[in-house]
Amino acid sequence: MVRAWYMDDSKEDQRAEHHKTPPEFIDVKDLYKITGVEYFTINPQTYTEDGELESIKRKRGYTYEDQIVCSRECLPNYEEKLRNFFTEHLHTDEEIRLCLEGSGYFDVRDKQDQWIRIEVVPGDMIIIPSGIYHRFTLDSKNFIKAKRFFIGEPVWTPHNRPADEMECRQNYLKRLDNGFEE
Numbered sequence: 248m249v250r251a252w253y254m255d256d257s258k259e260d261q262r263a264e265h266h267k268t269p270p271e272f273i274d275v276k277d278l279y280k281i282t283g284v285e286y287f288t289i290n291p292q293t294y295t296e297d298g299e300l301e302s303i304k305r306k307r308g309y310t311y312e313d314q315i316v317c318s319r320e321c322l323p324n325y326e327e328k329l330r331n332f333f334t335e336h337l338h339t340d341e342e343i344r345l346c347l348e349g350s351g352y353f354d355v356r357d358k359q360d361q362w363i364r365i366e367v368v369p370g371d372m373i374i375i376p377s378g379i380y381h382r383f384t385l386d387s388k389n390f391i392k393a394k395r396f397f398i399g400e401p402v403w404t405p406h407n408r409p410a411d412e413m414e415c416r417q418n419y420l421k422r423l424d425n426g427f428e429e
């Protein structure tokens with residue numbers, strides 16, 4: 248089950264949990280209202296047969312999928328990739344990840360520009376909306392295996408902050424103002 252919390256201001260060790268004192272957790276339902284990030288639970292043992300993932304893919308039009316393993320052994324240019332993942336950026340499309348093994352943190356900005364840390368563990372599927380500033384890091388276990396999805400031909404290009412003039416950013420800000428009530 249995905250957990251989310253507001254981060255402290257420490258710049259030390261990006262792989263640590265970085266809770267505030269005392270910790271300030273955010274309910275998954277509120278996470279959508281605050282950021283537009285969506286969440287699904289998938290059974291990592293049965294997802295190939297139980298139809299849950301297929302139904303989400305069909306409803307949302309995800310036609311592309313692949314699998315990525317982030318670890319020192321499996322990811323080419325590991326240090327550079329991890330540095331890029333952790334540089335604050337946005338995308339013109341949704342970033343969709345389903346954690347199958349291991350774990351990691353997706354950090355997203357709230358309306359007041361505060362960092363929210365979202366922990367993903369096996370079975371957590373999160374959808375980071377287009378136009379939201381975010382970043383990713385491995386945690387202290389240094390390993391995640393995840394599926395990536397996309398509508399059509401994948402575009403993974405990160406646009407580093409500042410990217411405030413981009414249309415996807417402007418659209419995101421409008422949705423944020425409406426509290427993500429489509």
Ligand SMILES: [Fe+2]
Nearest residue numbers: 338342381405
């Ligand atoms: Fe990203």
